[in-house]
Amino acid sequence: MSDASHETTDSTLADALWWFRGFAATRQTDEHDATFGLAEKLKRARSWLNSLASGEKRLVGLHERELGIVLTEGEFEMVYDALRFGDRTPKEEVEQIVGKLRYAYDRFSTERSAMKFDPDIPF
Known part of the structure; x- marks a missing residue:
């Protein structure tokens, strides 16, 4: 997946999110479980990927929103x-x-x- 495009990665994340929604009834409620909150983490990863692809805003540091600066x-x-x-x-x-x-x-x-x-x- 090293040469995967943004669209391929986004599609993979969307599929994973769909899978997690389909099995929401069986999700783990114990915060020590490795899969606890994985759907939310995937949503954040997808959102972050889309923000990078759009180039509008990026998360920097402690979730500070910054606009990109382009210099010649x-x-x-x-x-x-x-x-x-x-x-x-x-x-x-x-x-x-x-x-x-x-x-x-x-x-x-x-x-x-x-x-x-x-x-x-x-x-």
């Missing part, structure tokens, strides 16, 4: 150089860099939303 190589170099060679505290350096990047992104978003798209252009 140039942006990473800016952050790395600022933290390595900067005179200010790392927090101040990162805030300045993030501020510049947000400004550029906001400007791009504003310009893009203000553009008039020609319906005759197919792309």
Whole structure:
């Protein structure tokens, strides 16, 4: 199963959940039993797998929800150089860099939303 796709893994988890629901009447109620709560664990595993596949949110640390951050190589170099060679505290350096990047992104978003798209252009 090392080359299994997300769909194959999700399907396998869904089958296991269906099986556990079908045998709910015989489920173990002793918390020391190895199968105790296995259906709930499989549900959480499936939910986690789907969140990874969607790329929206991931569980980090103690169940803290974090958004993924994507940096270009140039942006990473800016952050790395600022933290390595900067005179200010790392927090101040990162805030300045993030501020510049947000400004550029906001400007791009504003310009893009203000553009008039020609319906005759197919792309």
